[in-house]
Amino acid sequence: MASQSSKIFVTGSINGQFRTVFDKIAALHAKNNFSFGIIAGDLFADPLSTTAEDEEHVTALLDGKVEIALPLYFAIGASALPDRIVEKLESNGGEVCTNLYFLGKRTTIKTSEGIKITALGGSLDPNIIGVSKDKYPPFYNEEDAKVLQEAQSTELLVTSQWPLGIGNGSKVELTRSNQVEQPCIADLCSTLKPKYHFSTTPTSFYEREPFFHPATEAAPDAYSVTRFISLAPFGNPHKAKWIYALNLDPQAAPPVTIPTGTTASPLSFNPKKRSTAEPAPFSRFAQEDTHSHSYPGPHTDRYRPFKRSRRAPPPTPSECYFCLSSPTLATHLITSIGSDVYLTTSKGPLSTAKTFPSLPFPGHMLIIPLTHSPTIASISDPDSRRSTYQEMRRYQAALNSMLADRAAGALGSVTWEVSRSRGIHTHWQYLPVSAELVRKGLVDAAFKVDAENQKFPVFRTGDPGDGLEGAPEDFFRLVVWAPESESKSEALEKVGTGDENGRNGAGEGMEMKRVGDVGEATKGKETKMYLVLDESFRFDLQFGRRVMAKLLGLESRMQWQDCGQSHEDEVGDAEGFKKVFKAFDFSLEE
DSSP: OOOOOEEEEEEOOOTTOHHHHHHHHHHHHHHHOOSEEEEOSOSSOOGGGOOHHHHHHHHHHHTTOSOOSSOEEEOOOSSOOOHHHHHHHHHTTTEEETTEEEOOSEEEEEOTTSOEEEEEOSEEOTTOOSSOOOSSSSEEOHHHHHHHHTTOOOSEEEESSEETTTTTTOOSOOOOSSOOEEHHHHHHHHHHOOSEEEEEOSSOOEEOOOEEOOOOSSSTTOOOEEEEEEEOOTTOTTOOOOEEEEEEOTTOOOOSSOOTTOEEOGGGGSOOOOOSSOOOSOOTTSOGGGGTSSOOOTTOOSOOOOOGGGOOOOOOTTTOTTOTTOTTOOGGGEEEEOSSEEEEEOSSOSSOTTTSTTOSSOOOEEEEESSOOSSSTTOSSHHHHHHHHHHHHHHHHHHHHHHHHHTTTOEEEEEEEEEOTTOSSOOEEEEEEEHHHHHTTHHHHHHHHHHHHTTOOOOEESOOTTSOSSOOSSEEEEEEEEEOOSOHHHHHHHHOOHHHHHHHTOOOOEEEEOOTTSSSOEEEEEEEEEEEOOTTSOOOTTHHHHHHHHHTTOGGGOSGGGGOOOHHHHHHHHHHHHHHHGGGOGGGTO
């Protein structure tokens, strides 16, 4: 039987003005033929401030003198229901009058159209012990939210309070109006993965960009997408949106690719208590060597050459350690999310919080595209490929600006990437380094010498960019940067002219770097080189980390697996970084 879409609507709080609202709904229904409607907030006026007119409206409703054109379900909002309404619900099986049904404080129902609705009304009350027994008071506890998770899925989720962190990673302006966010609501939304999550606000309307949830074992290639919408009350002084109409097909399958315009789930970044079943020691935040020569498992502990005949199939996004849809998401390491790229601290960082005195954190970062792709060039959509590369560069420049500000010119940076068509999920590694080493040419010299010792091809000058225009299929990218020295004339004298740089292969020059909308331009010396990778030699995927370990005197930390930290230390480093980076994080301003 073919599936059929249903047209429905949801409103914010009515606050006792239901006679006026029901007339408006009847007019809309005559034009649109809705299947049903939901009142997500308070249908009735607050009993503590009820007027004589409010009481008259309730009487008319109970006497059947108010016509309701189609089935309406109403939830519990912030206020208690009138006593007479509670009495009628108790005596009439949850129905106030014809076409007006109580959705319940904690419930999951399925309509005749096959649409599943889950509701949790009221405010969180931690003093309630166990699952709440009363059906009508506007209070719930965490056990109520956990009970609803047993539904496993739903099309529509209706809650009075917001999920914690819903604004994370969003570019939509969020006007705070004392809206309370709760971790248990975030957990509920993450578990049920509703197509729509509706809530209410006292004065404003908020619609976040749609977000996708991590894939599940049952559906490893599907991306469940949620749209979070919070409606203003009817008759609000700002004329903010109080009603929302939509078409919904409960049989529609979730998309198999990440839809354009969606973001990663903001609910994954809440500092929730982790379960006792921790993921395997290999992590999506590990360095690139764990993603190419052998796919990590619980007992993989070092680099091993692969045998082509035994190579495992590439992991799906749900299995990839760098994809936000991975169920092993280590959310506490993520520090910033842009439109196409996110930023995270490194698992098993090469540097430590003591390596660079001006930084209260290790500073070893990963810049990772949201798109699951082995190279930037293999991102199929041209606009997405271009914007991904540009945003990676933007994060790189923002990090450089942070170093220039924090270290007063004493720190530069090294960024490297292993871009291979048979890789899994490309990313850049970013590491601070002494600016003096960069200015003296010792960093790029170290890479050239080590490459020569390994009998690798000679480094070439330049940057492959997004990997398309004249770039080799596989390459090792290196970008070395230092802020402008104290004396600009001395700096120019050191690097010489552009022609000289082209002849000696250093590719150095004085450049102006602007970090999006972050602030003033960051001037500095930047060297761009790359190494062509092909089948004529075996490339060591730990090359970048190994060279930097020698350069920084951190040979004992050459293997990331030997640099494990406690969960508390990882959280501390990530939070310390976010505090310092906040002033340079363009994702917070857009």
